[in-house]
Amino acid sequence: MTLAPTRRLLDEAVAARRGLGAFNVLHLETAEALVAAAEQTGLPVVLQLSENCVKFHGGLTPIASATLAVAEASSAQVAVHLDHAEDADLAIRAIDLGFGSVMYDGATLAFDQNVATTRRVVAHAAAAGVLVEAELGEIGGKDGAHAPGVRTDPDEAARFVDETGVGALAVAVGSSHAMTERVASIDLGLIGRLRDAVPVPLVLHGSSGVADDLLVAGIRAGLVKVNVSTHLNARFTDAIRAYLAANPAAVDSRKYLAAGRTAVASEAARLLELFGSAGKDPNG
Numbered sequence: 001m002t003l004a005p006t007r008r009l010l011d012e013a014v015a016a017r018r019g020l021g022a023f024n025v026l027h028l029e030t031a032e033a034l035v036a037a038a039e040q041t042g043l044p045v046v047l048q049l050s051e052n053c054v055k056f057h058g059g060l061t062p063i064a065s066a067t068l069a070v071a072e073a074s075s076a077q078v079a080v081h082l083d084h085a086e087d088a089d090l091a092i093r094a095i096d097l098g099f100g101s102v103m104y105d106g107a108t109l110a111f112d113q114n115v116a117t118t119r120r121v122v123a124h125a126a127a128a129g130v131l132v133e134a135e136l137g138e139i140g141g142k143d144g145a146h147a148p149g150v151r152t153d154p155d156e157a158a159r160f161v162d163e164t165g166v167g168a169l170a171v172a173v174g175s176s177h178a179m180t181e182r183v184a185s186i187d188l189g190l191i192g193r194l195r196d197a198v199p200v201p202l203v204l205h206g207s208s209g210v211a212d213d214l215l216v217a218g219i220r221a222g223l224v225k226v227n228v229s230t231h232l233n234a235r236f237t238d239a240i241r242a243y244l245a246a247n248p249a250a251v252d253s254r255k256y257l258a259a260g261r262t263a264v265a266s267e268a269a270r271l272l273e274l275f276g277s278a279g280k281d282p283n284g
Helices: 006-017 028-039 051-056 059-075 087-095 111-128 154-164 187-197 214-219 230-246 252-277
Strands: 020-024 045-050 078-084 101-104 133-137 168-171 202-204 222-230
Touching: 006 020, 006 078, 006 111, 006 222, 020 028, 020 230, 020 252, 028 045, 028 059, 028 202, 028 230, 028 252, 045 051, 045 059, 051 059, 051 078, 051 230, 059 078, 059 087, 059 222, 078 087, 087 101, 087 111, 101 111, 111 133, 111 154, 111 214, 133 154, 154 168, 154 187, 168 187, 187 202, 187 214, 214 222, 214 252, 222 252
Parallel strands: 020 045, 020 222, 045 078, 078 101, 101 133, 133 168, 168 202, 202 222
Antiparallel strands: none
16 A cells, blocks of 8 residues: 555544554564554554654664555555654655655744744645644653643644644643653643644644543544654563563574564554544443
């Protein structure tokens, strides 16, 4: 199947009032696991490559080419997205490689500078039919650049979307990146106000720290794209630790990587179904 446009997957999620799972790729095994989850559930998925992942692999092209190939070979609806690119040129390269969407992250910039640089990325993306996600109001845990209690202001968010033309907006509503415990509290009232103020789908980053029931409530309040990375990374690592503990003589890395891949596929499938359940009538 050809790559699914992220914009179409978001529009379909909005129409069905369900969440769209967006999961980070660290290496080929992750991409394979996430695609397997989408195929198992029959639900769409977004494969995300972060700027940090690109640096780990020594550049965008190798890991992007592998991820795009895995997505294109799948029978599921799979989009490929660049996550948290603080380098606008990196976002432009991803657009040119065929990504369905990119996130330009200018959240640490002054508002006017964030608008100006985001507009540059949006202009390049528009010519290729690619959606741009942006962030307003820093989300905690990212390189320590976060003041406690920062939240996205609905009026400022509406102005930002109007001035930049972005197609999705990541908002700060209480979640935090890289959390290993699911204890974050997200502000459902603020999510509702942002949904009413902003004419594009809302994105939740730092979802690994949010419990299942609160994620579903957040989707029902107005979140659409739900990003998960650390939670799935922990499943991958735990499975490898368990395999090596049970097989201390193992030397074939394919065997323990397969255990990690299977664990991620299982949990990603569960999360896709969880996010999809938000569109169902809880009383029906």
